[in-house]
Amino acid sequence: MAKRYIILDTETTGTGEADRVIQLGFMVLGEKEIEVQNELFSSEVPIGFGAMEVHGITPSMLEGKPKCKESGAYKRLQELNTNENYLIIHNAPFDITMLEKEGFKTQMRVIDTLRVAKHLLPDEEAHRLQYFRYKMELYKEEQKEADALNIVVKAHDAIGDVLVLKLFLSKLKEIVLAQFPSENPVDKMVSLTATPILIKSFNFGKYKGKTLKEVATSDAAYLRWMLSGMENLDEDMRYSINTVLGS
Known part of the structure; x- marks a missing residue:
């Protein structure tokens, strides 16, 4: 089976030990098609007001939603969880830790675009995804991409951030090719992810x-x-x- 690239983001009830995933958004990049998964989940852990301020997900939006593990998006992610595939996240340790609370143990090769960016662009004043969204003018490209995939772009929304991350990944790949012309850019990003x-x-x-x-x-x-x-x-x-x- 051809390898796939899963670009993923979560939104959560907060950032503490007890907090849980309430939104999972990811794109699956295949050879030709792009699959989009985006789902909200109910949680027994209440959403913190600080988290609500960031992502705008309110308790009423989660009424009647499945638990994360029971959702179609989570089950699809489990289907994709093989060592041929690549999992691409900005600040991967956070999302992977959150998904582990739902029983997900990644078998995929991980690319953390936050760490890759810190390696490649050490002198930037910040390495947040929204910073690069403006610095690299990704916002000028995102609407066309969003329309093609029927996605609404909102900052700090899981699927909106995934779309921005897809554009950012393309820019990072160009930088890797420029800095390491003799190396495979995807493999190099996996290597940089594993390098402190x-x-x-x-x-x-x-x-x-x-x-x-x-x-x-x-x-x-x-x-x-x-x-x-x-x-x-x-x-x-x-x-x-x-x-x-x-x-």
Whole structure:
């Protein structure tokens, strides 16, 4: 069977341990056709107001909807879950962790476009999907694509973000080809996804603008506190702190 590329995004009740998936959107890119899956789910976990503010999904929109595992979209994702296929997500660890709570264990090769972008474009001021939507002028192309696929484009909506991610993926592929002309761009993106990023300086907090090496010398206790005290610490930052501390 020909390999397929599954571009995916979720929306959730929040970002905590107890939170669950309430929207699953993905596109399946085959040799010729594009399949679109987009579904809302009910959840016993209430939607946090912070999450509602981001994605606009309200409790009334989930009334009568199936649980995630019982939905057609989830079952289709399970059908596609083989090691020939590629799963493409912006900030993959978050969505994969959320799907794991629903019993989904990916067998696919993963491309995390967030980490790939950080490798390829280290000097960008941000690496969020919406940042690149405007920086790379993807918004100028998205309506034509949306009309062809019968998709409504909304920021922070799972299927809307998937459409933007599809356009962003094409741009990343061009950058990979330019930077690594002798390598297969898809395989290179899988490789970059698996390669941690060594962050050199802080772009937040009280040490914003300082290098991790400087802080390791002047206030190593702060870095050790970050490792033990910050639950949602970015895995690349964790890797970088451990590196500068010599762990």
